[in-house]
Amino acid sequence: MGEQKIAEDNVLAIRDLAVEFKTDIGMTYAVRDVSFSVPRGKVTAVVGESGSGKSVTANCIMRLIQPPGKIVSGSIDFSPTRTDGYDIVSLSNKDPRLFDLRGDLMSMVFQEPMTALSPVYTVGNQVAEAILCHRDVSEAEAWQEAVDMLTRVGIDDVSRRIHQYPFEFSGGMRQRVVIAMALVCNPELLICDEPTTALDVTIQAEILTLIRDLQQELKNSVLFITHDLGVVAQLADQVVVMYQGRVLEIGTVRQVLKDPLHPYTRGLLAAIPGLAQKGERLETISSVVGDADLETPYPLTQMADGRQVSLSPDLLREAGHE
Amino acid sequence: MLEIPLGSKSGIESCMNSYITRRLLGMVPTLILISMIIFVVIQLPPGDIVTSTLDRMQAQGVEVSAEQIQNLRAQYNLDQPMVLQYLSWIGNFVTGDMGYSYLFSRPVNELVWERLGYTLLITVSALLFTWAVAVPAGVYSAVRQYSVGDYVLTTVMLMGLATPSFLLALVAMYIGYEWFGISIGGLFSPEYRDVPWSLARVGDFLSHLWIPMVVVGLGGTASTMRILRANLLDELNKPYVVTARAKGVKPIKLLIKYPLRIAINPFISTIGLLLPALISGEAIVSIVLGLPTTGPALIEALINQDMYLAGSFLMLLSILTVVGMLLSDLLLAWADPRIRYE
Numbered sequence: 001m002g003e004q005k006i007a008e009d010n011v012l013a014i015r016d017l018a019v020e021f022k023t024d025i026g027m028t029y030a031v032r033d034v035s036f037s038v039p040r041g042k043v044t045a046v047v048g049e050s051g052s053g054k055s056v057t058a059n060c061i062m063r064l065i066q067p068p069g070k071i072v073s074g075s076i077d078f079s080p081t082r083t084d085g086y087d088i089v090s091l092s093n094k095d096p097r098l099f100d101l102r103g104d105l106m107s108m109v110f111q112e113p114m115t116a117l118s119p120v121y122t123v124g125n126q127v128a129e130a131i132l133c134h135r136d137v138s139e140a141e142a143w144q145e146a147v148d149m150l151t152r153v154g155i156d157d158v159s160r161r162i163h164q165y166p167f168e169f170s171g172g173m174r175q176r177v178v179i180a181m182a183l184v185c186n187p188e189l190l191i192c193d194e195p196t197t198a199l200d201v202t203i204q205a206e207i208l209t210l211i212r213d214l215q216q217e218l219k220n221s222v223l224f225i226t227h228d229l230g231v232v233a234q235l236a237d238q239v240v241v242m243y244q245g246r247v248l249e250i251g252t253v254r255q256v257l258k259d260p261l262h263p264y265t266r267g268l269l270a271a272i273p274g275l276a277q278k279g280e281r282l283e284t285i286s287s288v289v290g291d292a293d294l295e296t297p298y299p300l301t302q303m304a305d306g307r308q309v310s311l312s313p314d315l316l317r318e319a320g321h322e
Numbered sequence: 323m324l325e326i327p328l329g330s331k332s333g334i335e336s337c338m339n340s341y342i343t344r345r346l347l348g349m350v351p352t353l354i355l356i357s358m359i360i361f362v363v364i365q366l367p368p369g370d371i372v373t374s375t376l377d378r379m380q381a382q383g384v385e386v387s388a389e390q391i392q393n394l395r396a397q398y399n400l401d402q403p404m405v406l407q408y409l410s411w412i413g414n415f416v417t418g419d420m421g422y423s424y425l426f427s428r429p430v431n432e433l434v435w436e437r438l439g440y441t442l443l444i445t446v447s448a449l450l451f452t453w454a455v456a457v458p459a460g461v462y463s464a465v466r467q468y469s470v471g472d473y474v475l476t477t478v479m480l481m482g483l484a485t486p487s488f489l490l491a492l493v494a495m496y497i498g499y500e501w502f503g504i505s506i507g508g509l510f511s512p513e514y515r516d517v518p519w520s521l522a523r524v525g526d527f528l529s530h531l532w533i534p535m536v537v538v539g540l541g542g543t544a545s546t547m548r549i550l551r552a553n554l555l556d557e558l559n560k561p562y563v564v565t566a567r568a569k570g571v572k573p574i575k576l577l578i579k580y581p582l583r584i585a586i587n588p589f590i591s592t593i594g595l596l597l598p599a600l601i602s603g604e605a606i607v608s609i610v611l612g613l614p615t616t617g618p619a620l621i622e623a624l625i626n627q628d629m630y631l632a633g634s635f636l637m638l639l640s641i642l643t644v645v646g647m648l649l650s651d652l653l654l655a656w657a658d659p660r661i662r663y664e
Contacts (some may be wrong), residue, residue: 062568066559103570110568115561118580119660126566133570165659181569 011189011221012038017074019056019065030056031245035300043215043222045236047229053245054225058191062102063088080105080188104134106189107182111197113175117166124162127181134185149180153210172203183214191223208234229272233257241265246297251307261309261319349644356640361408364632370400371424374626411633421630425623430634440509441600441615444534449596451539452546460550461582467555483544487537491610494533508612534611538604550585557581590657594650597642601635
């Protein structure tokens, strides 16, 4: 059984995940040899630039990859506390466990709050639906739970607002609705796929605070996908750095942000504009590491301090690995 | 700015009522203008009902004296000035009297209602047929895009689109006669044509109804299916569909409740456009199939310059068109909250 390999404290263990997209010019790998774990009750951040495979990885976890995309190999071992664990990749498309998983055991907050809700159903209908899909309750009870959850995510005057349509909500409010919808069944794993990217800065801060507070309250595990290292510093316990569909570095937030081992991570950190470099040119990644260095994949190596990094043998030796 | 309390049902309703009233009042000048144009256009070609009657009589070798012609003209009010003729026609029309058809020698009211009933039946059943075929086919084609089934359906539908409906009518009549033994043309077998309604007559009617239903319905099936396919393809991968899938909604319910619900919206509004088709729809098919519908009668009336019949038909057509437009808008508002609240 696959789940026996997972250490007790991980809610999710991804191993050697590879995803291919069929294009006109042949198969393209979106994700290759991705392996990392999500510790239970903690916030894991996945950082990387656009196209690094962060979102594809997240979609794989909920089996939301649609053709032309396809998971070609690997396993995603899920070990919830409420039920027995299983490998998500091996589930068939019609497996009832897949529908229990989606929305109940784990759920997802998406990037685009403006389009993440259907325009023709009320907010209440769409939040209550999440409950009705998974709980054997009456419509009225589901709506009451929806009211409670919407109040909890900070929507005022819920008894009136619940009968309104998504277009009557602002972007920030819609994202609160989406968060309420994701949390209403109290999932063990919450995946946030750049939930603040489409929002303006002040609303971003509010939404991040909301996600952090709810995580501390509900004690669920969070996989937070972002390209914003500031967000990582604010929220995450563990960080996974991805580039071109591969994992380059995994470590605690302190290890990765204070003392990055991989040149790419160093480049990422150097590319953050700061007040100190006012007037100077910003660092760009390709000037820090040649792309050639990243073309050749190196396996993730376990370091003495618990973190993992993918480096060439030379750089590994430099980093103090025997 | 309209002060509507958001989410309040009564606010929306009162706003809706005033909107409908405004739209209905706006129709009046439109219809007056249309009635004038109709009257003038029907009078435009040289000659009138008397000359076309005379032509026919002379073709049969009947001699007509100048006095008889004068009497005919007086009988039909054709000796009065145009303005008076127009006013008497439209005045009677407004009170519900559509005049007398010279061609059929019957009151226009009788003719119109009788034919409108059959036309309504055929139009509605054809529409149901169109949707019953086009919606499942369109959904299948979109969900299984570029599959063998998609190509087969598309090919069949395009062939259907390219076939003139009168040709299809002829083929359907042949098949009906050869394989099912149904008498060609009309909506009744000869023995039921002029008897009062009974269960057997209804059965006979239904066994004849399917030919016009399929022939008229197939015409719209291909385009409906292709439009639905395109609409649905646009919606299938929208973020709200992914959100719903991530929520754990089962595939069939997901498809119907989320993308299909949006993709079908444009079709809801086309129901209003059916109203004018009640008068003008599928005249050629009706002629080929010998159906007692409005289309052939309208054409006959226009050819013979039967002023009251043609004018009434065209006037009804115009009224149904503007009412149908309003109906479309209301249906669209009912179907899409975004439009309702604007």
